[in-house]
Amino acid sequence: MLLGCIGDDFTGSSDLANTLVKNGMRTTQYCGLPQADAGADVEAGVVALKTRSIPVEEAIEESLQALEWLQRQGCTQFLFKYCSTFDSTPEGNIGPVAEALADRLGARKVIVCPAFPGAGRTLYQGHLFVQDRLLSESGMENHPLTPMTDPDIRRWLGLQVKGSVGHVAYGQVAGGAETIAAALTREDQAGHRLIVVDALTDDDLTAIGAAAHNIPLLTGGSGIATGLPGNFRQRGLLADAREAWEGVDGPAVVLSGSCSNATRRQVERYRQAHLSFEVTADAVMDSSVDVDALVHFVEKHRDAVPLVYSSADPATVKAAQSRYGTEPLAHAIETLFSDLAGALAATGFTRIVSAGGETSGAVVRGLGIEALQIGPEIDPGVPAMRVTGKPLAVALKSGNFGADNFFDKAVTALGAQT
Known part of the structure; x- marks a missing residue:
């Protein structure tokens, strides 16, 4: 294994694995800390954790355990993957985990770049944009667990870390890999270990990757991995052999727990042509809806690809959090x-589409998934995936990702005809 990756949730990890596969690395996604060594043909390993919203010390401990496993597999470079909307609180977990990984590796010039232009996330003058809106005006300011109220990644990260935060502005990034490398050295000499790097295009990300060919640790969204496979290829280390993909037959279901603007549009679009069951906060907390009731509904409409969703608007979510606690x-x-x-899954459903980072983590846990094979891209950042060793295919979508018709496309992409 050459490149070792640690993701702070399952959807973001599949997004990263998708990027690496598209750029020519044989990649396996592991769900949780692997219990056995990787196969000899794995060039990039993505250890997907569920550390985004847990206590900081727990997130650090789990991330360091993942790092140790990846080091034992022979990795020479490491990537800490978080969401392209930098989902975190003023206390963490992005900054503390990044510092802990850097400490363990003795790493300097640690790049911080959540940009993912393919999904509309760009970074300019240290400020994160979602399409044409600042992060703090994109809907992420209403996130139920990690409300992003400041688009200045330098300032937000500065609240989370012990050291100071550097910056490579777009003027240097536009100059290409050599200019970026010189700017990173300058920021390092100024005493900044974590360095925010601007990016507006995929070409920028490729140049940043080239500049990082000898840097042991990078952090960011999946886009930051765009240029990394090329470094290994230039050294003659990649097989450049894509793993064959095969979808699965069988009944499908869509599960959505995200309250993002994008997912709520997808839910509304899908409900127009499919049967659906809304799970409200009140129904969950007073147990008027339980697993048996939901299984009965889905089984009753087994051939209709039904939707089960808990994707309320921000005001409804806030009111429920006030009643029951976040x-x-x-x-x-x-x-x-x-x-x-x-x-x-126990009743024979073989295609499961999940929307939302926390929801997808829960779905992976419920399915007992250990490793995933990466298949074709459904929408930017979201691949079809097949569970290793089982006739089960899944799509794990970050709340903010995907076109309005994503659910229909995902169900089709998981099928055997692909």
Whole structure:
């Protein structure tokens, strides 16, 4: 294994794996800390953790355990993957985990770049944009767990870390790999270990990757991995042999727990032509809806590819959090989706589409998935995936990703005809 990656959630990890596969690296996604060594043909390993919203010390400990496993596999470069909307709180977890990984590796010039132009995330003068809106005006300011109220990544990251934060502005990035490398050295000499790097295009990300050919640790969204396979290819280390993909037959279901603007549009679009069951916060907390009721609904409409969703608008979510508490409510909904996914797989559902980072983590846990084969891209950042060793295919979508018709496309992409 050449490149070792640590993701702070499951959807973001599949996004990263998708980027690496598209750029020619044989990649396997591991769900949680692997219990055995990787196969000899794996060039990039992505260890998907669920550390985005857990206590900081737990996130650090799990990330360091993943790093140790990747080091044992022979990796020479490491990437800490987080969401392209920098989902975090003023306390963490992005900054503390990045510092802990850098400490363990003795790394300097640690790049911080959440940009993903293919999904409309760009970074200019240290400020993160979603399409043509600042991050703080994109809807992410209403995220139920990690509300992003400041688009200045330098300032937000500065709240989370012990050291100072550097910056490579777009003027240097536009100059290409050599200019970027010189700017990183300048920021390093100024005492900045974590360095925010601007990016507006995929070409910028390729140049940043080339500049990082000898840097042990990078952090960012999946886009930052765009240029990394080329470094290994230039050294003659890649086989450049794409793994064959095969979808699966069988019934399908769509599960959505994201409340993002994009997912709510997708839910509304899908509901127009498909049967659906809305899971409200009140119904979960007073147990008027449980796994048995949801399984009954899905089984009754087994051939109709039904939707089960808990994707309320921000005002409704905030009101529910006030009534029940943010953490208890989130835990209850995630547990419900986890148990539901496991129960549906046990009754023969072989294609499961999941929307939302926390929801997808719960679904993976409920399905008991250990490793995933990466298939064709459904929408930017979201691949079809097949569970290693099982006739089960899944799509794990970040809440903010995907076109309005994503659910229909995903169900088709997971099928055997692909």
